[in-house]
Structure formats: C-alpha cells, structure tokens
Amino acid sequence: MATSNANGNGLGVALFGKKPSFREQVSAALVSGGHSVLARSATGEDLPVSWNGSVPACIVVAAERPDRSTLDVVRLLRSRLGDVSAVLVCRRAVIADVRRALELGIEGIVLKDDADEALAPVVAAVCAGQVSAPSGQRQAVRARALTTREKQILTLMVTGRTNSEIAAQLFLAESTVKSHLFSAFRRLGVRSRSEAVALITDPARGLGSGILTIARE
Numbered sequence: 001m002a003t004s005n006a007n008g009n010g011l012g013v014a015l016f017g018k019k020p021s022f023r024e025q026v027s028a029a030l031v032s033g034g035h036s037v038l039a040r041s042a043t044g045e046d047l048p049v050s051w052n053g054s055v056p057a058c059i060v061v062a063a064e065r066p067d068r069s070t071l072d073v074v075r076l077l078r079s080r081l082g083d084v085s086a087v088l089v090c091r092r093a094v095i096a097d098v099r100r101a102l103e104l105g106i107e108g109i110v111l112k113d114d115a116d117e118a119l120a121p122v123v124a125a126v127c128a129g130q131v132s133a134p135s136g137q138r139q140a141v142r143a144r145a146l147t148t149r150e151k152q153i154l155t156l157m158v159t160g161r162t163n164s165e166i167a168a169q170l171f172l173a174e175s176t177v178k179s180h181l182f183s184a185f186r187r188l189g190v191r192s193r194s195e196a197v198a199l200i201t202d203p204a205r206g207l208g209s210g211i212l213t214i215a216r217e
Contacts, residue, residue, distance in 0.1 A: 010034035010120075011127055012054055016073060017062030017089075018042050026062040026089050026115060033120020044073030057127050058085040060119075065090050066101040066109070074105060085126040089115050095189050096199075098133050108132040150184040151211050153177055158197050158211075 013035050017023030020042070027037050038054045041047040059077050063070040066088055074086050087108035088101055098109050107126035110119050111134050122132045146154070149170075156166045163181070167174040181193075190196045200211050 010036055011057040011123060012036050012038045013058050013060050013123060014038055014047055014056035014077070015040040015060045015062070016042075016044050016047055016077070019062070022062045022091075022112070025112075026060060026119065029115045029119045030060065030123065032116070033123070035120055035123060044076050047077060055081065056084065058087060058123050060087045060089060060123065061106075062089045062112075065092055066097045066106065071101060071104050071106070078105060085123075087119070087123055087126055087132075089119060093134070099189070102131065102133070109134060146184060146187055146211065147180075150180050150187070153180045154184055154196065154200060154211050157181065157193060158200055 010033070013030055015023060015027055015030070015037050017026060017040070023040060023042070027040055030037055038056050039047055059074060059081070061070060061074060070088070074088075078084055078086065085108075086106050087110060088106050089110045089112055090097075091112045093101075093109060093111065101109060107130070108122040109132065110122050114134070125132050152170060153166055156169060161169070163174050163177045166172075167177045170177070185191065185196055188196060188199055190199055
C-alpha cells in the first residue's frame with residue numbers, strides 16, 4: 001500500500017537524483033508542499049533499501065533532462081514497486097523529450113524553475129491518475145491519445161504505402177485516411193509523412209512499440 005505522511009495530508013515519496021544540490025532542492029519543494037520524502041538516493045539501485053519497508057506512492061526523479069539512463073532508473077524502480085506513479089523534475093525538456101518520457105511511463109514532468117510551486121500538486125495529481133506536463137509541452141500529452149485506427153494507418157504509412165493503398169487495405173475512403181493522418185500528425189507534433197516516419201522509427205523516442213502494430217478491430 002502506498003504511504004501517506006504522518007499527518008495523512010500528503011504522500012510518501014522516494015527521491016532519486018545524482019546531483020546533491022538539485023536533489024535537496026526537490027526534496028525541500030516536496031516537504032514544503034506537504035509530502036514526505038521516505039528515501040533519497042543518488043543511485044536508483046540502492047533507493048529501495050533506504051525506504052525501510054515503507055512503500056512510496058510516487059517516485060520523483062531529479063535530472064538534467066529525461067535521457068535514457070534516467071528513464072532506465074524509473075523502469076528499474078517500477079519493476080520492483082509495481083504500478084507506482086513517477087514524476088520527473090528536469091532543468092530543461094523539449095517536446096520530444098517529454099513525449100518519450102510519457103511513453104515510457106513518467107506521468108508528470110516539472111521544470112526545475114517551477115518546482116517550488118508546481119511539484120507538490122503534480123505529485124498529488126499523478127497519484128490520482130492524471131498526467132501532467134509543462135504548458136509548453138502539452139502537445140506531447142496529446143500524442144498519448146492516438147486512436148486504434150490512427151495507429152493502424154500510421155503503421156501502414158511507415159511501411160511505405162500510399163493513402164490510396166492504405167484506404168484499400170482498411171476498406172476506407174481515401175479522404176478518411178487523410179483525415180486520420182491529419183489528426184495523428186497533430187497529436188505527434190509533426191507536419192509531414194517524413195517527419196512522422198522519422199519520429200516513429202527512431203528507437204530513442206520509444207514510440208514504435210506503441211504504434212507499429214496493426215491493431216485489428
């Protein structure tokens with residue numbers, strides 16, 4: 001069971017961050033917002049040992065940006081904790097970074113400069129089942145909402161099929177295919193087929209596993 005703090009108003013949090021000053025800033029923001037820091041560590045591997053049997057409601061990671069090594073730590077901790085929420089506090093992030101973090105299981109992104117005011121509410125929000133991203137990167141949140149039909153069409157597009165070929169295979173009008181592609185491009189934050197293909201097939205972005213399967217209705 002996830003842990004709340006002693007007075008029952010906040011949540012128990014496990015904090016990971018390599019840089020001590022950054023880690024302490026994030027810890028102070030959590031405590032001032034009413035949450036309890038059950039454990040803090042510079043390495044993800046030893047973090048579970050330090051929370052002494054209490055189960056955190058959320059993992060908070062303080063990092064420069066959501067790079068691969070940071071997200072690997074989150075996956076490691078979640079593999080041990082199960083379906084625990086995760087929030088990333090980073091110094092900077094572009095839409096592609098935020099999208100990748102969300103696709104790989106981070107539910108909340110907070111920029112370092114906003115942490116004092118925004119971190120505690122974001123932790124509460126993601127533990128309540130919400131997804132949160134900075135206002136400038138909310139387009140990345142919309143990318144999570146691709147429909148099954150959009151994924152089908154994107155999969156066929158990546159394999160090189162034209163709109164007319166996609167329409168024939170899925171028994172749709174070509175105008176319907178164009179409409180779905182327009183919607184999918186907007187969700188992905190791209191403006192062309194070539195940009196969409198580059199984004200979906202880039203292994204560093206982590207989108208392919210969620211799109212490159214033709215779901216059958």
